Amino acid sequence: MIFFMLKTLIIASHPTYDDSLSQRFFSESAKIPNVTLHLLDKVVGDFDLAIELEKLQGIDRLILQFPLYWYQVPAKMKAWIDTVWEAAKPYLLNKEIGFALSTGVAAKEFQLGGKEGASFSEILRPLTLMAQKYQMTILPVLVLDQLMYKTETEKRRFVIDYQQLLTMEAPFSFAAKQQWFRQRLETLAENPSLAPLFAQLIQNQETLSELEEALAEMEAYE
Numbered sequence: 001m002i003f004f005m006l007k008t009l010i011i012a013s014h015p016t017y018d019d020s021l022s023q024r025f026f027s028e029s030a031k032i033p034n035v036t037l038h039l040l041d042k043v044v045g046d047f048d049l050a051i052e053l054e055k056l057q058g059i060d061r062l063i064l065q066f067p068l069y070w071y072q073v074p075a076k077m078k079a080w081i082d083t084v085w086e087a088a089k090p091y092l093l094n095k096e097i098g099f100a101l102s103t104g105v106a107a108k109e110f111q112l113g114g115k116e117g118a119s120f121s122e123i124l125r126p127l128t129l130m131a132q133k134y135q136m137t138i139l140p141v142l143v144l145d146q147l148m149y150k151t152e153t154e155k156r157r158f159v160i161d162y163q164q165l166l167t168m169e170a171p172f173s174f175a176a177k178q179q180w181f182r183q184r185l186e187t188l189a190e191n192p193s194l195a196p197l198f199a200q201l202i203q204n205q206e207t208l209s210e211l212e213e214a215l216a217e218m219e220a221y222e
Contacts, residue, residue: 005034005169006034006060006061006166006167006169007034007036007058007059007060007061008034008035008036008059008060008061008062008063008166008167009036009038009055009056009059009061009062009063010030010035010036010037010038010063010065010100010166011038011040011062011063011064011065011077011080012026012027012037012038012039012040012065012066013039013040013041013065013066013073013074013076013077013080014041014066014067014074015041015074015075015076017039017041017042020067020102021147021148022067022102022144022147023065023067023102025144025147025155025158026065026100026102026144026162027039029158029159029162029163030162030163030166032163032166032167034167035166035167036055038055040076040077040079040080041074041076043076046079046083047079047080047083047084049083049084049087052080052083052084053084053087053088053091056084056088056091056092057091059091059095060095060096061095061096061097061098061139061166062092062095062096062097062098062136063097063098063099063100063165063166064077064097064098064099064100064127065099065100065101066100066101066102067101067102067103068101068102068103068123071118071123073127081130085130089133089134092131092134092136093134093135093136094134094135094136094137095134095136095137096136096137096138096139096170097131097136097137097138097139098138098139098140098141098142098165099120099124099127099139099141099142100141100142100143100144100162100165101120101141101142101143101144102143102144102145102147103143103144103145103146104145104146105145105146106145106146107120107143107145110123110143120141120143121141124141137170139165139170139172140165140172142161142162142165144158144162164177164180167180168180
């Protein structure tokens with residue numbers, strides 16, 4: 001079975017990338033096939049439009065990865081958008097876009113009643129409006145908050161969530177996530193120690209399908 005069919009480009013920006021634990025965590029998690037990471041702050045001087053457009057050729061999914069800077073993207077990403085976005089329409093039309101954010105503030109504070117008083121959807125509104133101009137499919141936002149306080153289990157869970165954002169076909173349903181795990185396990189099927197886990201996952205997926213069919217039948221009689 002072929003895996004990692006999507007071609008994903010990550011546009012990442014952080015003015016102090018080398019000193020950022022969260023951005024390095026993102027980048028290490030993105031070292032998988034068919035995923036390209038473009039670090040904007042490594043580009044010296046102004047952006048060359050032709051070079052930047054070449055990176056967009058043939059992609060299926062664009063991910064903007066950045067820390068929140070006063071509720072906005074960093075300056076280098078804003079400069080990239082100003083340089084590239086208008087000319088990028090032929091490459092981005094009807095494609096997918098996602099956002100991977102990092103913040104030192106707990107994610108729970110970004111909602112009504114929280115200390116920030118605004119949701120991530122509200123903060124990202126200018127970017128999603130830009131995406132809508134090109135009829136792009138907007139994927140669920142992924143937030144890495146307060147990395148220094150996360151447990152090892154939480155970090156591993158985030159790596160999975162991020163790799164799913166980069167490689168899993170939309171929409172991100174529970175069934176799709178199970179299929180994603182199944183495909184990943186199939187790539188490692190030669191390892192005997194994974195056989196019990198693979199069998200259990202298949203069983204869980206079959207159970208989910210049975211439940212969905214039963215639910216559909218119940219709804220038909222309502």
